[in-house]
Amino acid sequence: xxxxxAVVMTMVILMPKLEPxxxxxRIGTPVTILLTLxxxxxGYKDTLPPLPSLTFIDKVYAFSYxxxxxxxxxxxxxxxxxxxxxxIHDPKQRATALGRxxxxxxxxxxxxxxxAVLATVVAWSTS
Numbered sequence: 001x002x003x004x005x006a007v008v009m010t011m012v013i014l015m016p017k018l019e020p021x022x023x024x025x026r027i028g029t030p031v032t033i034l035l036t037l038x039x040x041x042x043g044y045k046d047t048l049p050p051l052p053s054l055t056f057i058d059k060v061y062a063f064s065y066x067x068x069x070x071x072x073x074x075x076x077x078x079x080x081x082x083x084x085x086x087x088i089h090d091p092k093q094r095a096t097a098l099g100r101x102x103x104x105x106x107x108x109x110x111x112x113x114x115x116a117v118l119a120t121v122v123a124w125s126t127s
Contacts (some may be wrong), residue, residue, distance in 0.1 A: 001044045001057055009064055012071050013112050016105040020082040029077070030072035034075050037064055051074065059123035067112055 025055045048055075054062075059072050071117060085097035 002060075004040055005037075005060065005064060008033055008040065009067065009116070012064075012068055013109045015071060016052075016074065016078070016081045016108045018057070020078060020101075023079055027072075030068050034068050034072075037061060037068060041045065054127075056123050056127040059127070060120065063119040063123070067115070071108075073078060077103065 010031055011029065015026065018026055018029075020026070041058075044057065057065055082098070085094055085101065088094040088097060
């Protein structure tokens with residue numbers, strides 16, 4: 001149950017590393033991953049009896065949904081900001097704006113990894 005989820009979430013974490021020029025992929029990937037998460041969760045829920053409360057894996061999936069939605073929002077924001085940066089006429093200001101966007105892309109994976117560890121610990125301790 002966890003291995004396919006880990007593979008899918010690895011794709012979410014690495015998605016901001018794609019170049020901003022591949023707009024369709026940066027927008028389409030989180031949507032595809034969201035659908036994959038839904039089917040993965042439904043697949044394991046079909047093998048369990050109905051439970052009155054959330055299980056540990058349900059909480060992990062809730063975190064995964066949140067990260068995927070944040071990634072989708074980040075992708076839209078990054079594409080918009082990249083387009084705005086390319087309209088700047090001064091090369092130094094354009095380079096500065098694009099450098100800030102690269103910093104956001106580079107910080108995304110570490111922030112998600114730390115958040116995932118914290119969310120897993122909280123989910124495990126509250127289950």
